[in-house]
Amino acid sequence: MQRDTETLLARLAHHAEERPDTPALDDGHRRIAYGELPGEIAARRARIKARDVRRVALALDNGLDWALWHLALLADGRVDVPVPGFFSEAQRHHLVTAAGLDAWIGPGAASLGFSESPDPAIACRGVASPPALHAGTGMITFTSGTSGTPKGVCLDREAPLRVAESLAEAVAPLRLGRHLAMLPLATLLENIGGLYVPLMLGATAGLPGAAELGWTGGSGFDPRRALSALAAFRPHSLILLPQLLQALVEQSPQAPAGLRVVAVGGAPVAASLLERARDGGWPVVEGYGLSEAASVVCLNRPGEPARGVGRPLPHAQVRVAADGEIWIRGATMLGYLGERPLDDWHASGDLGHWQGEHLVLDGRRRDVFITAYGRNVDPQWVEGELCARPAIAQALVHGEALAHNRALVVPATPDLDDRTLAAAIDAANACLPDYARVSDWRRCPSFTPDNHQLTANGRLRRDTLHAVYRDWLLRPLEAPSLPTPFGPSMPTRRHAMPPYQHLQAATQAERDWLLAAPLLTRALGGEVSRPEYLAFLGQAYHHVRFTVPLMMACGARLPERLGWLRSALVEYIEEEHGHEQWILDDIRAAGGDAEAAAAAQPAPATALMVSHVRDVIEHGNPVGFFGMVQVLEGTSTAIATRAAEGLQASLGLPDDAVRYLTSHGSLDIGHLAFFEGLVDRLEGEDLAAVIDTAKMVYRLYGAMFRGITAHDATRELADALV
Template sequence: MGQLLPAVPAGLPGQHRPGVCPPGALSRSPSLPCLPVVAGGTCTGDEVSPESVNGGVDVMKTLVRSIGWHANLAPERCALLGDRGGVRYAELPEQIRCCSEALPGQVVGLLMENGPAWMIADLALGCSGRTCVPLPPFFSRRQLGHVLEDAGVDCVVTDRPREIGNLLPEARQSRLRIGDETLYCFRRTLPVRPDLEGVAKLTYTSGTTGTPKGVCLENETMMRVVESLRWAVGAREGDRFLSLLPLATLLENLALYVSLSVGGMACLPRLSDPGLSMTGMSARALTGLIERSRPNFLVLVPQLLRLLVSAVESGWPTPPSLRFIAVGGAAVSQRLLERALALGLPVYEGYGLSEAASVVCLNRPGARRVGSVGRPLPHAEVRIADDGEVLVRGGLFRGYLGQRPHGKAWWPTGDLGYLDDQGYLYLNGRKQDRFTTAFGRNISPEWVERELTVSPAIRQACVHGEGRPFVSALIVPAPTATLHAVEQAVAEANARLPEYAAVRRFVIRSRPFSLVEGELTPNGRLRRRVILARHAEDFERIYEENEDAVL
């Protein structure tokens, strides 16, 4: 694995070098927020100055102008740092322009490792009014093939030529130089897609069904989210952001826009290196990246937060540079958050969805309630339907590709939750996942699973109980956990749960739920239908036998 950041001394005032954040960072936060307005079950976003929210129609051109401004202010500062080298602010605008001129196609897919080339291509497409289709590296061959055909992708830029060549055998292949990287370009002639006119980003979300759906996003929508995030996290000039999730993930992509908009440095390690994949990252690899990059900001999914918390509890010293760790993508145990805060980790839970251009709510400094996902950001509003479903407005997508525009002021998220009297949103799981026991008790499985996975002894859990007299669970222990430790963890979770939601019986599964095997969504949520189908006999045995079984 290449070194992410050179070991250099801190910069002196007035000096800017690649990889060095200048001292005396300048705050670019807008005016102080007011309290949210809560009326009739609706919460509006914290208020900021109007000019900070309405960032312009074309997010990419606005962003590139900001990059140019930072290039004049600190030309030698590193903007994008990858394993193979970095790109200075002085170089970045010209590299974006050259890439825009060299890239063919109108609907362009990006399938490549995290690195400067990914971001340069993304910005180049946005500036030239074309549609960028991020291709997640964790998608299966079938999913990738579906996206290429569903979106009508007429050009793919990739560092995985064999894979794309097999999917598009008729495409014309050439090489393309972006920055310091030589990539492969696959071009084919397809009819123009009028339904993609004005769509800047077509991001695919697989949800829980496994068949990706294209979410159509416009530049102005993304800009509003970027400005909200910049305000919420208090991003400053010269800040460092460490990217630990694939750039094809919408939140990670927008987080880099925030970094570039304030003149920050984005550290982009290759996630295919041993120990660095999203589903297989080790605690040692994670802490090593943080030590080398010395970031101010991180975006983590719950499993990565669990690794970080365990490392700090084992004696790893937290770098003083860390100011904001955003965590989301799946349910986060309140106990895990409490452990993190007790260690002094600046962890802030948030909530969002692709259909709302990523982030809707976020805890932040001075406005945090553990257990909640925060208040709505300035661009967004949240209200709760009569059946408990979370509805959102502001920053919404145009619609799914191939379907009519949604045409709704409020979008039904499919999540269950409630707002407290200060406008903080609390989630209670997925509407479609809720089950009813034989005694008529409605239970959200994510609620019970959060309590189980609080314990270091339990790595993953999937609970079940539809039409059954009690709740059961399929448990994946931590690698070093004993059966006794798991039993104790279940007992402790049951002590925190009401009797009707307690886990009465469970079986042990020796291997983790896997993204590759179709048991997890890309953001780490369980695909319950798949898991329950594969373990139908095991769950039946739970209700027939009195003793726990080991798979």
């Protein structure tokens, strides 16, 4: 047992002696006093030991059970994997496989391959060869980031506790007695600030369920219910996201009595919102952190002048590089799950500068745009000011190489008129300098995870939105006043139609030949046999397992003129990593032999498809790789979901047996919009390379499907290549 864990347990033991009747945990229905807490933790530790599980998912709603199981896992040295409630079924499957989980505490275990055990709370599964973890991993916190596939951040047991020690020291002068957890405890920020810190201070952690706090689903929030919870628990402290603060201030401009500190973080906070909240007595302090640094790094201390996101906490070292990027050391992650260990310092991807000892954020490196007049603008700053107006629910701001910024605006209610929206935008502009103001705007339907314009945890999918609304965002409003714009410009077009449409037209014959494959037409009608479906999955495994290596090779060989594509490849790699394991899971669920499928030789067409694309990357124009993307994702969006439905209906397959098809049928819709935006920036030899590769891959992919229904695919393959 390490020192920090021992310190926490020692504090709990001390509180049990000194204040045995003080409530430690309170969910509004039941309380556990400090005198009872060590026994409750010990009882759950015994149940964990009896099952002998090592990597445990914690998939419960906020409440006493979440806290007790988490503390038992921490004390017993098991790997704890909190599961956000907003994760989709596909994301949960990925989490189970990527982390090699052998136990699940909470609902939904059966659909993920876990079986009931003698202890009804702990569902178990056998894991013959669990994936390697970074040495010392005690917690894996998953974040979806900008893509649909969650990324695992491996932390040791000590890093979150060191952060909690720093926070407890920072707020000690406030003599906090009650904290109300407004965020899910699966969120690392609330786990540390809403559970560890109160327990270190001998205070009460209020842990009502999400519904009692006003949460509906992953993003819906009723501030009236939340204010009722505040009235019932009378907390001294809260942790809020900016959108929660905005909703509460709109509902109650005057702060509830008793609040001593409201820490706000997770995203940039509009200056006007902070001012309005403080005018109403909300004791708001802004902070900064990230999961890779075990949550909180900087905080404006209560009682100090508020500047930026505050001073670094005692455990953290922060430096700002010459290019403005923020680097962090101290309580950082061990590394991402499945990737190399972290070196000494972590590059945050955030930009900032110092104001004395206080850190001021300047936006995300990947999101900041440069206007035609050379001004750097963080779109989240402007979007925050727009969304601080009650009339505006969501906004995306764009101004790269433009003389005037533009915004996509989602009204708070569909029936809101344009005059009200315009007034709200004018009010936001009044709080902004001229170079950051919005000059042109367009109202849009809501950005949601279902239309792939929002991540599961509520962040904008900027690349998808830019692709979907590209024509409007980039159309010229006026002739530029500068001889050449600052920042990247769109290439000159050589075709009468946009490049993506040219790609579609140039490959029409090959695409039609693929889609006419008998296996595909029968799959849509539910006429494919189980052996044929298993054979398809086997071939899919043998090309999908090469997808990420091919992407990496492509990124390494791209010429500098196409360097901008590397960030897109990073997005694809994050999304595609590990999908071959999904296929093996589908084979098992469909009654096949996954190990035999993985060990088998791929069909000639499958092997040639991978080899051809590899040859294009290594000996031709590497951008041709995106021709393979066109084929695989275009085919998925066209038929995958319908084929999965037909297979399930005809073969009686469980959901677990068609996860590869169903996930790609929906995910690739968003990918294809993103892909269209990329292709529309290509021209000349680069566009030609994508077209040539797509034509060949359509033929080889079609031959693969035809080979599945024929014992000898040699003649089909020869015909396909004529």
